[in-house]
Amino acid sequence: MSIKSLFIAVLAISFVQCKSVAQTTAVVETPAKESIHKFAPLPYSYDALEPYIDKMTMEIHYSRHHQAYYNNFMAAIKGTDLESTPMIDIFAQMSTHSVAIKNNGGGYWNHEFFWNVMIPGGASEPTGKLADAIKESFGSFEEFKKQFADAGAKRFGSGWAWLSVAQDGKLFISSTANQDNPLMNTETLRGTPVLAIDVWEHAYYLKYQNKRADYLAAFWNVVNWDVVNQNFEQAVR
Numbered sequence: 001m002s003i004k005s006l007f008i009a010v011l012a013i014s015f016v017q018c019k020s021v022a023q024t025t026a027v028v029e030t031p032a033k034e035s036i037h038k039f040a041p042l043p044y045s046y047d048a049l050e051p052y053i054d055k056m057t058m059e060i061h062y063s064r065h066h067q068a069y070y071n072n073f074m075a076a077i078k079g080t081d082l083e084s085t086p087m088i089d090i091f092a093q094m095s096t097h098s099v100a101i102k103n104n105g106g107g108y109w110n111h112e113f114f115w116n117v118m119i120p121g122g123a124s125e126p127t128g129k130l131a132d133a134i135k136e137s138f139g140s141f142e143e144f145k146k147q148f149a150d151a152g153a154k155r156f157g158s159g160w161a162w163l164s165v166a167q168d169g170k171l172f173i174s175s176t177a178n179q180d181n182p183l184m185n186t187e188t189l190r191g192t193p194v195l196a197i198d199v200w201e202h203a204y205y206l207k208y209q210n211k212r213a214d215y216l217a218a219f220w221n222v223v224n225w226d227v228v229n230q231n232f233e234q235a236v237r
């Protein structure tokens with residue numbers, strides 16, 4: 001064997017050894033445990049709900065407010081079992097967790113729920129079992145809309161209005177403060193949400209300024225009744 005070929009052979013062996021060490025290291029390394037809580041894409045474009053909800057509001061609301069709630073929530077639960085605990089279970093034990101987890105976990109979940117109950121060009125009214133349940137609980141769809149909008153209009157400061165299903169399967173309307181929601185065990189009126197509207201000023205101020213009632217009235221043009229129907233059917237199953 002010439003010196004040159006010996007040299008090449010040694011180089012080749014070293015390379016194989018390095019490579020195998022690198023591969024072993026990669027296999028042994030424990031991957032970081034991933035949280036089950038994901039930041040989902042907005043289900044439509046920022047301008048999709050125009051003219052009822054304007055593009056700039058949607059962009060800031062989703063990419064800054066919602067994203068901040070998510071980031072802060074992830075930071076608050078980092079390294080804990082809550083990274084792999086479903087939101088519904090976290091909310092059921094809300095009173096045992098920190099204010100940071102309540103505010104940011106609520107902000108994260110509430111907004112994702114809110115994006116999904118809206119759609120451009122959706123049906124104007126609910127159908128099927130939900131339509132029947134609304135008539136049974138509120139007398140008529142018009143009366144339901146009035147009571148739901150009232151709940152949003154009367155919420156002092158920041159919060160949400162909700163249509164939810166109670167333990168007994170009946171619909172009820174409620175309003176929560178801050179980023180609280182009816183799934184939290186800290187709420188007096190508890191249930192499974194089927195429809196919600198965000199009445200924080202950041203949700204409407206750029207277009208509607210102080211006219212929250214106009215924003216509440218416009219909301220009916222963008223409700224995704226197919227999703228609300230599904231939410232109801234899952235809640236009463």
Ligand code: MN
Pocket residue numbers: 061065111198200202203
């Ligand atoms: Mn909001």
